[in-house]
Amino acid sequence: MDFQINEEQKMIQQAARDFAQIELFPGVIERDEQQAFPEEQVKKMGELGFLGMMVDPKYGGRGLDTLRYVLMMEELSKVDASSSVIVSVNNSLVCWGLETFGTEAQKEKYLRPLASGAKIGAFCLSEPEAGSDATSQKTTAIDKGDHYILNGTKNWITNGNSASVYLVIAQTHPEKGYKGINALIVEKGMPGFEIGPKENKLGIRGSDTHSLIFNDVKIPKENRIGEDGFGFKFAMKTLTGGRIGIAAQALGIAAGAYEMAKEYAQQRKAFGTEIANHQAIRFKLVDMHTQIEAARLLVYKAAKDKDEGKNYVASSAMAKLFASQVAMDTTIEAVQIFGGNGFVKEYHVERLMRDAKITQIYEGTSEIQKMVISREILRK
Numbered sequence: 001m002d003f004q005i006n007e008e009q010k011m012i013q014q015a016a017r018d019f020a021q022i023e024l025f026p027g028v029i030e031r032d033e034q035q036a037f038p039e040e041q042v043k044k045m046g047e048l049g050f051l052g053m054m055v056d057p058k059y060g061g062r063g064l065d066t067l068r069y070v071l072m073m074e075e076l077s078k079v080d081a082s083s084s085v086i087v088s089v090n091n092s093l094v095c096w097g098l099e100t101f102g103t104e105a106q107k108e109k110y111l112r113p114l115a116s117g118a119k120i121g122a123f124c125l126s127e128p129e130a131g132s133d134a135t136s137q138k139t140t141a142i143d144k145g146d147h148y149i150l151n152g153t154k155n156w157i158t159n160g161n162s163a164s165v166y167l168v169i170a171q172t173h174p175e176k177g178y179k180g181i182n183a184l185i186v187e188k189g190m191p192g193f194e195i196g197p198k199e200n201k202l203g204i205r206g207s208d209t210h211s212l213i214f215n216d217v218k219i220p221k222e223n224r225i226g227e228d229g230f231g232f233k234f235a236m237k238t239l240t241g242g243r244i245g246i247a248a249q250a251l252g253i254a255a256g257a258y259e260m261a262k263e264y265a266q267q268r269k270a271f272g273t274e275i276a277n278h279q280a281i282r283f284k285l286v287d288m289h290t291q292i293e294a295a296r297l298l299v300y301k302a303a304k305d306k307d308e309g310k311n312y313v314a315s316s317a318m319a320k321l322f323a324s325q326v327a328m329d330t331t332i333e334a335v336q337i338f339g340g341n342g343f344v345k346e347y348h349v350e351r352l353m354r355d356a357k358i359t360q361i362y363e364g365t366s367e368i369q370k371m372v373i374s375r376e377i378l379r380k
């Protein structure tokens, strides 16, 4: 069992760290305040290959494994979780889903521009009445022979407006329940496809979250992913890997807040000494450090399980469940260590605290992760 990352993995980590400091850090507070999408930064991340990290080079990706992907995700998330969720959705949900289950023609047409960052993707499962219970899809894709007619509304879609390619889950055969669901590739600009207003969010405010409305949108049959009725399985399999990306995001948010709090505690003085010399603060830092290290091991383990072809359903859910709790706990403590400064925007930790919360909600809430894990452990 080797707990160390090697030199080449460290280089990827360092490249992501440098990028985060040089390109993401400047302006991160303003983007958060103004809910501004990091357009320039996303373009640069595409050029660096961050948007198609795991995609085979024959489709223009970097061809790296999940472990290297999470190393990158952690570093970006230490600084800007709004940018890292854009990266995570594009990599883990959209590119992975298309590469694993798409046809050759779909890969050429859609995966290639997504892997290079020329286009951004979105994954559209949630609806006003179908969140945790994703089987209750109300969006319909009616089979018309050589095409589908898509009607319905999707909620909370990350990259909702910035994307050009949308993987949309919809019900084709309601009588078959979740086995009648399909996944369709929808392009921005298709007649009848409208994008709702941007959500005004607590955290990850730089990412653009929108509802999507489909009114009689005609989707060619060749845009269906997998066999007829594969859509729900597609969504679940894709989300299983996606959770590793979000777990890495949570880990990064926690580690970013911890690093800032540790530095601050060694500078800020109270009662004639640096606050890091007070045991109450030292012990907070110890707890943060220990929790983060435990989360990191779970995240790396889930990534390794996926890379080694093992069953990673439980390990990815455990990594997300635990790392997202650590992100919440650590960022709250970081704000406490910063005192009054923790409560204002210029010290960053209040933003990380707000950003942390979403990691317990999207790609399956913590309660849903427990349902997933319980099914896995009780089956054995």
Ligand SMILES: Cc1cc2nc3c(=O)[nH]c(=O)nc-3n(C[C@H](O)[C@H](O)[C@H](O)COP(=O)(O)OP(=O)(O)OC[C@H]3O[C@@H](n4cnc5c(N)ncnc54)[C@H](O)[C@@H]3O)c2cc1C
Residues within 6 Å of the ligand: 089, 123, 124, 125, 126, 130, 131, 132, 133, 155, 156, 157, 158, 159, 201, 204, 209, 358, 361, 362, 363, 364, 365, 366, 367, 368
């Ligand atoms: C910023 C943001 C970005 C998002 N991005 C995307 C995206 O790109 N694509 C996408 O498809 N979706 C996206 N989502 C949606 C997200 O995945 C859902 O919000 C999430 O799955 C929860 O669904 P819900 O909001 O409908 O909550 P509900 O399902 O209504 O749940 C409400 C509460 O009840 C709990 N609960 C529900 N069922 C059970 C149960 N059986 N046992 C115990 N507790 C239960 C939940 O854990 C939660 O605490 C995003 C959401 C947000 C806020």
